[in-house]
Amino acid sequence: MEYQWKNKKVATDNVAVRLEEFFRERNFETEIDKSNDNVCIVAHRRSASERSRKVKVTISQKIDSLTVKFETAAISRFKSPIYVSLIPLFGGGMLLKKELESSEFYQKLEEDFRRKLDEIVSEYTLK
Numbered sequence: 001m002e003y004q005w006k007n008k009k010v011a012t013d014n015v016a017v018r019l020e021e022f023f024r025e026r027n028f029e030t031e032i033d034k035s036n037d038n039v040c041i042v043a044h045r046r047s048a049s050e051r052s053r054k055v056k057v058t059i060s061q062k063i064d065s066l067t068v069k070f071e072t073a074a075i076s077r078f079k080s081p082i083y084v085s086l087i088p089l090f091g092g093g094m095l096l097k098k099e100l101e102s103s104e105f106y107q108k109l110e111e112d113f114r115r116k117l118d119e120i121v122s123e124y125t126l127k
Helices: 012-025 081-090 093-124
Strands: 002-006 029-034 038-045 053-061 065-072
Touching: 002 093, 012 029, 012 038, 012 053, 012 093, 053 093, 065 093
Parallel strands: none
Antiparallel strands: 002 065, 029 038, 038 053, 053 065
16 A cells, blocks of 8 residues: 655654564564665564464655555455355365455555554654
8 A cells, every 4th residue: 555645844864763563563574775865664474373473664755745555465365255155165265264364464564554654644644
């Protein structure tokens, strides 16, 4: 998902630090890569009890706008409703359950991310 604010000038370094804290609070390991106008945060979490989770956030500051892109590693293999209804018949119910859990995890994470991002942008908007 991509979020954009027009007519906002924000210190991207401050936003990146706060977003890194957001992911670390949720037990993600983070890496930050800074280039000219972009800051990229890659957050990943691995554990023995659940699937590996990965998120990439790109923060771009242009002259008159701020853009933040939130990308997840979630790839849905079960897009067709017909396919989803047939999976349990062939013993794939556990795969479907894990897929749904992963989808719910990323959806909740993105909702929390959006709320935190709104808070951070309002806090670090330059006058």
